[in-house]
Every structure is written in structure tokens, then in C-alpha cells.
Amino acid sequence: MNYAIDVQGLSKSFHAGAKALDDVSLQVADGEMVALLGASGSGKSTLLRHLAGFVAGDAGSGSVTVNGQLIQRRGKLSRQVRGARASIGFVFQQFNLVxxxxxxxxxxxxxxxxxxxxxxxxxxxxxxxxxxxxxxxxxxxxxxxxxxxxxxxxxxxxxxxxxxxxxxxxxRVILADEPIASLDPESSRRVMDTLAQINRSRKVAVVVSLHQVDVALRYCPRVVALRHGKVVFDGPSANLTPAMLSELYGSELNELLPETAIAAPAMPGLAPLARLVAA
Incomplete structure (x- = not known):
């Protein structure tokens, strides 16, 4: 099967040997809309930057292929990475407009x-x-x-x-790095509606990093959850139950709970989660 995104065994280490990405493997099909879910420091933004070829992984670490074009392998960017980026759209958290x-x-x-x-x-x-x-x-x-x-x-x-x-x-692939992190609830809804509409109408793969559980569940049929650089869940968003979220994130779960972000329609599955954390 040809994937829009194919990541195999990617790792990235920063200061003092701390791993921002730890042996991450991930495949995204054409036309999928996928949420990268996780608290701050989970590796979401780092992974997106590797997918776009902005940075390379650890020496000898894995590979990244996007739209059938090699982005990096074994810690080195492909010589054709500039051409490959032409078909990868990147939406930055801080807009990146002049x-x-x-x-x-x-x-x-x-x-x-x-x-x-x-x-x-x-x-x-x-x-x-x-x-x-x-x-x-x-x-x-x-x-x-x-x-x-x-x-x-x-x-x-x-x-x-x-x-x-x-x-x-x-x-052909859109990567959105925390696109609603600095927006009010109504602006957040419009931005997410826009990404979802483009995903449906153009059949492009959209991968959006989020730290709001309710937004991920509402807009993305599939969730890839990261914690400390590792993929700890990859599957249908409907399977991401409150009990599972509590087990995966522990004390970090407060950061992922809905604030007032995109409240309608309500996510009934989150009510017991909120009560669980409050307790």
C-alpha cells in the first residue's frame, strides 16, 4: 500500500540524551485526517518538523517518506528534500505570515x-x-x-x-502544528472546520497536532497519542475512552481536558473523564 506518510523507527535526542522522539513508526493513508494528541513536550511538534524535513533524526535513526518521496533516512535529509517539500503544506502555530x-x-x-x-x-x-x-x-x-x-x-x-x-x-499533505493553540473558541472552531472541509473536499491527508481531547475526538477519526516521545495509542478516536486516557497520561491529563475550546456538540464521553480528574 502507498502511504501519504510513512515513518519507520524515527528517534530524536536532545540535551543530556533526552529523547524527543523514541522509535516512532507511523503510517497515514491518502485522505486521512489524524490528530497527534499529547501534552506539552510529548513530541508532537518535533514529529511534524521531521515529517516536513525541517530537521533530521538521530544518526542511524529510521526513515521518513511523504507522498512517495524520501524526506530523510538514518539521520540525514534526502538530497531531494526541497523538491519533496513542495507538496507538503505546513501550518504553523504562530501563522508565519509577513x-x-x-x-x-x-x-x-x-x-x-x-x-x-x-x-x-x-x-x-x-x-x-x-x-x-x-x-x-x-x-x-x-x-x-x-x-x-x-x-x-x-x-x-x-x-x-x-x-x-x-x-x-x-x-497533498497538510501538517498543522497546534493551529488553534492561541485562538479563542470561535476562531478555533472555524480553523478546525476549514481543515476538515479541505480534507473532505480535496482528499488530502491532514495531520494536526492538538492538546485538546475534545477537539481531537470531534474532528479526527483517528488519534495518535504521544507521551515522552513514544506512540502510546494509535487507533480510532472512538476507542480512546476516559479510562484509557487516564491510564496513558496520568497527572498530565489535566492539560488535555476541554477548557471551553470547541464545546458544541458536547462530547458525552468526556464528562466522566472530567469527574475522574477532579476527584
Whole structure:
């Protein structure tokens, strides 16, 4: 079977030998929407950065393949990693937009891997390319703001602009690193709705890191739970029961409980979990 993402035995060590990733193996099929769930320091962001080829794993450690293209193997990035990144959209927690530039210009930077160098340096785009950018902004619901400076948008709107950038990029895999961590509940809902809609309509694989159990259960049919760099659960979100969560995360569970994030529809399975932790 061909996977959108295939990770085999990936490890990453930081200071004093602490492992941010510990022998992680993971496969994601085309069109899947998967939540990476875990508390702070569990390895979610580190794993996403390895999938995108921003960093390499430990020497001799495993491999990462995305869209059939090798990203890294045995601790070394592939020589073709730049080309492979062209089909990987990355949504950062802090939006990664240039505030002084118009929203449409930020979105059109998703085309830079496909346009000549001189046009990428001058940020000159053809009329049909601008139209594609406007269509992407319309899909995420903020085309009315296309020619405003990015800095004038709310946090949620900026995050949706970042998602639109992956659309003009024609990304076949979208990696979203805590995309709602700094957003209010309504903005969080809109961002997650947008990612889910893109997953359904474009059939692209979406992997989103989260630390909110309720959001993961609502939006992602599959959950991969990490703790201390290890995969401790990988399966249908419906199987992630309150008792299992309590066993997996122990004292860290408080960080994963719903605040007021995306409360509707309610998740009845979380009520006993909240009572359990409160006790």
C-alpha cells in the first residue's frame, strides 16, 4: 500500500540524551485526517518538523517518506528534500505570515516552488495566479480581506490565510502544528472546520497536532497519542475512552481536558473523564 506518510523507527535526542522522539513508526493513508494528541513536550511538534524535513533524526535513526518521496533516512535529509517539500503544506502555530504584506501576497508565496526565481524574488504573479489565490481565500472564508495587510487580521483569520497558502501550493499533505493553540473558541472552531472541509473536499491527508481531547475526538477519526516521545495509542478516536486516557497520561491529563475550546456538540464521553480528574 502507498502511504501519504510513512515513518519507520524515527528517534530524536536532545540535551543530556533526552529523547524527543523514541522509535516512532507511523503510517497515514491518502485522505486521512489524524490528530497527534499529547501534552506539552510529548513530541508532537518535533514529529511534524521531521515529517516536513525541517530537521533530521538521530544518526542511524529510521526513515521518513511523504507522498512517495524520501524526506530523510538514518539521520540525514534526502538530497531531494526541497523538491519533496513542495507538496507538503505546513501550518504553523504562530501563522508565519509577513504582517506588512497584503494577505493575497502571503497566500501566493505558496506558489514559489513552481514559479521562476526572478518572479519569486520580485513577488510578481500572473493574473491567473492571483485568481487562484483569491479562490483559496474564498474557500477559507476570508476573500474580503485579500488586499489588507496581514497584520490587520485577527489571529483566526491569519491562520485561515496560512491554510489558504497550502491550497495554492497544491499540497497533498497538510501538517498543522497546534493551529488553534492561541485562538479563542470561535476562531478555533472555524480553523478546525476549514481543515476538515479541505480534507473532505480535496482528499488530502491532514495531520494536526492538538492538546485538546475534545477537539481531537470531534474532528479526527483517528488519534495518535504521544507521551515522552513514544506512540502510546494509535487507533480510532472512538476507542480512546476516559479510562484509557487516564491510564496513558496520568497527572498530565489535566492539560488535555476541554477548557471551553470547541464545546458544541458536547462530547458525552468526556464528562466522566472530567469527574475522574477532579476527584
Amino acid at each position: 504582517g506588512r504584506l497584503p494577505v493575497i501576497t502571503n497566500v501566493l508565496t505558496g506558489m514559489l516552488p513552481r514559479v521562476p526565481l526572478w518572479r519569486s524574488l520580485t513577488r510578481w504573479f500572473r493574473r491567473d495566479e492571483v485568481r487562484a489565490g483569491l479562490d483559496a481565500l474564498a474557500q477559507v472564508g476570508i476573500d474580503d480581506y485579500a488586499f489588507q495587510r496581514a497584520s490587520t487580521l485577527s489571529g483566526g483569520q491569519q491562520q485561515r490565510a496560512a491554510i489558504a497558502r497550502t491550497l495554492v501550493q497544491n499540497a
